[in-house]
Amino acid sequence: MTNETIETMLNHRSIRFFKEETLSDEQIATIVRAAQSASTSSFIQAYSIIGVKDPEKKALLSEYAGNQPYVLKNGHFMIFCADLHRHVLAAEMEDKSAEEILHSLESTEKFIVSVIDASLAAQNAAVAAESMGLGICYIGGIRNELAKVIDLLGCPSHVLPLFGLAIGIPEHTSDLKPRLPYENIYHEESYQPDDDIMKKQLAEYNQIISDYYNSRTAGKRQDRWTQQMVSMLSKRSRMTMDQIVRQQQLMKDERQ
Amino acid sequence: MTNETIETMLNHRSIRFFKEETLSDEQIATIVRAAQSASTSSFIQAYSIIGVKDPEKKALLSEYAGNQPYVLKNGHFMIFCADLHRHVLAAEMEDKSAEEILHSLESTEKFIVSVIDASLAAQNAAVAAESMGLGICYIGGIRNELAKVIDLLGCPSHVLPLFGLAIGIPEHTSDLKPRLPYENIYHEESYQPDDDIMKKQLAEYNQIISDYYNSRTAGKRQDRWTQQMVSMLSKRSRMTMDQIVRQQQLMKDERQ
Numbered sequence: 001m002t003n004e005t006i007e008t009m010l011n012h013r014s015i016r017f018f019k020e021e022t023l024s025d026e027q028i029a030t031i032v033r034a035a036q037s038a039s040t041s042s043f044i045q046a047y048s049i050i051g052v053k054d055p056e057k058k059a060l061l062s063e064y065a066g067n068q069p070y071v072l073k074n075g076h077f078m079i080f081c082a083d084l085h086r087h088v089l090a091a092e093m094e095d096k097s098a099e100e101i102l103h104s105l106e107s108t109e110k111f112i113v114s115v116i117d118a119s120l121a122a123q124n125a126a127v128a129a130e131s132m133g134l135g136i137c138y139i140g141g142i143r144n145e146l147a148k149v150i151d152l153l154g155c156p157s158h159v160l161p162l163f164g165l166a167i168g169i170p171e172h173t174s175d176l177k178p179r180l181p182y183e184n185i186y187h188e189e190s191y192q193p194d195d196d197i198m199k200k201q202l203a204e205y206n207q208i209i210s211d212y213y214n215s216r217t218a219g220k221r222q223d224r225w226t227q228q229m230v231s232m233l234s235k236r237s238r239m240t241m242d243q244i245v246r247q248q249q250l251m252k253d254e255r256q
Numbered sequence: 257m258t259n260e261t262i263e264t265m266l267n268h269r270s271i272r273f274f275k276e277e278t279l280s281d282e283q284i285a286t287i288v289r290a291a292q293s294a295s296t297s298s299f300i301q302a303y304s305i306i307g308v309k310d311p312e313k314k315a316l317l318s319e320y321a322g323n324q325p326y327v328l329k330n331g332h333f334m335i336f337c338a339d340l341h342r343h344v345l346a347a348e349m350e351d352k353s354a355e356e357i358l359h360s361l362e363s364t365e366k367f368i369v370s371v372i373d374a375s376l377a378a379q380n381a382a383v384a385a386e387s388m389g390l391g392i393c394y395i396g397g398i399r400n401e402l403a404k405v406i407d408l409l410g411c412p413s414h415v416l417p418l419f420g421l422a423i424g425i426p427e428h429t430s431d432l433k434p435r436l437p438y439e440n441i442y443h444e445e446s447y448q449p450d451d452d453i454m455k456k457q458l459a460e461y462n463q464i465i466s467d468y469y470n471s472r473t474a475g476k477r478q479d480r481w482t483q484q485m486v487s488m489l490s491k492r493s494r495m496t497m498d499q500i501v502r503q504q505q506l507m508k509d510e511r512q
Contacts, residue, residue: 001283003260003387004387011293034262037435038268086458091486093462094482096490100486104489104491108498108501109493109495110489113396115368154447185303185304186307188309189310191306202349226345228299229343230343230352233347233357233360233366242363242364246511251498253497
C-alpha cells in the first residue's frame with residue numbers, strides 16, 4: 001500500500017549539504033502555496049513565513065544557529081513564525097479595542113494553536129520541496145539566539161520565530177535513520193500503561209541505533225538512543241524561552 | 257510546476273462526514289509510518305499517537321469535543337500527543353536520577369519542541385491519508401475538556417494530548433476555502449514592517465471571504481475574515497490550558 005506521496009515521506013532524510021543554486025521564485029511560490037494549504041485551527045492561520053535570500057543576513061542567522069554552514073549555503077532559507085499580530089490588526093479594522101481580544105490572544109491556548117499552525121504549514125512546505133526533488137533540513141538552532149533573530153527579522157509583538165527550513169538541491173544523500181519502534185509511538189485505545197513494555201521497546205531500539213552507528217563508523221560510534229537523549233537533556237539549553245515568548249506578548253497567563 | 261504530492265496538498269479541505277467503513281490495519285500502519293518519517297528535533301521524537309476504535313470511548317471524545325459527530329463517525333480516530341514520558345524512562349535505563357534531566361525536560365523550550373514534533377508527524381499522517389483518497393479533519397475541540405481526555409486516555413506525566421485527527425472515506429466533498437493572501441503570509445528578508453500594507457491585504461481578503469460565503473449561502477452569510485477572528489478572540493476559551501500543561505509536568509519554568 002503505497003504511492004508517490006507516501007514514498008516521498010518515507011524517504012525523508014535531513015540534507016545538510018546543498019548545491020549553490022538558488023530556488024526560482026516559481027519554486028518558492030509552489031512551496032509557500034503548499035504550506036498555506038495545510039489545515040489551520042478555526043481558520044485562524046496564525047503563522048507567517050519569512051524567506052531570507054540576503055547573504056549577510058543568512059550569515060548572521062547561521063552564526064546564531066551555532067555556525068551551521070547549511071543555514072548560509074542552500075537554495076533558499078525560510079523561517080516559520082507563530083504569528084497572532086495580524087489578528088490585532090483585525091481588531092483595529094473592526095473598530096474593537098485591543099483589550100477586547102488580548103486576554104484570549106495572549107493565552108497559552110492561542111500560543112499552542114499558533115505553534116501547531118506554523119508546524120503544519122512547515123511540514124507541507126518540507127514535503128512539497130522533497131516531492132520536487134529538493135532536500136530540506138529543519139533548523140531549531142535559531143532558538144539558540146532567539147532574541148537576536150527576532151531583532152534581525154524585525155518581528156513585532158505577537159510574532160515568534162520557531163525554526164528555520166533550509167531548502168536546496170542535495171549535494172549528497174544520507175542514510176535513513178531508524179525511528180522509534182512502531183508500538184512505542186502508536187498506542188491503541190489508551191496510552192501504554194506498562195512502563196516495562198515501553199522500556200523493553202526502547203532497549204530493542206537502542207540495539208538498532210547502536211548497530212546503525214557501528215556499521216557507519218567502522219565501530220567508532222555505538223551510542224544508544226537512550227544515552228543520546230539523557231546526554232542532551234542533562235544540559236540546560238534555551239532556558240530563557242519562557243521569558244522571550246512573554247516578551248513577544250504571547251502566553252502571558254497569570255500563574256496561580 | 258506541480259506533481260501528485262503537491263496536487264494532494266493543494267486540494268486539501270476538511271472532511272466532516274465519513275462513510276461508516278473502518279480503515280484496515282494496513283492503512284493505519286501506512287499512515288503511522290508516514291507520520292514517523294517526519295523530521296524531529298535532535299532525533300528526540302517527542303510525541304505519541306493514540307488510535308481509538310472503541311465506539312464508547314469515541315462517543316465520549318465526541319462529547320468532550322463539543323458534540324462533533326465526525327469524532328464518532330469516521331474510519332479511524334487518532335489523538336496526537338506531545339510526549340516526553342519515554343525520555344524519563346530513558347534516564348532510568350541509563351541509571352540517571354530524574355533530577356538530572358527534569359529541569360531541561362520540563363522547560364518551555366522542550367514543550368515547544370514536543371508540540372512541533374507532534375504537529376510535523378500529524379501533518380505527514382494527514383497528507384498520507386489524503387494521498388490514499390481518504391479525507392481528514394483535525395479536531396482541536398478535544399482541548400475543550402482536556403483534563404477529561406487526559407484521564408480517559410490514561411496519559412501519564414509529561415504527556416499532553418494536543419488534537420485529534422478524524423480519518424475516513426469522504427461522504428461528501430466541500431469547497432476549497434481561500435487562504436490569506438500570499439504576501440500576507442510570506443514576507444521577504446524581514447517581517448513586513450508596514451501595518452497599513454498588511455491591513456490593505458486583509459481588506460482584500462475580507463472581500464474574497466465575503467464573496468465566498470455570499471455565493472454559497474445565497475446571500476445569507478457574508479462574514480469578513482477579520483470579523484470572524486475578532487468574534488472568536490473576544491470569547492475567552494480554554495483559559496485553563498496553562499494550568500493543565502503544568503499539571504502534566506510540562507513547561508514548569510519559574511517565572512520572574
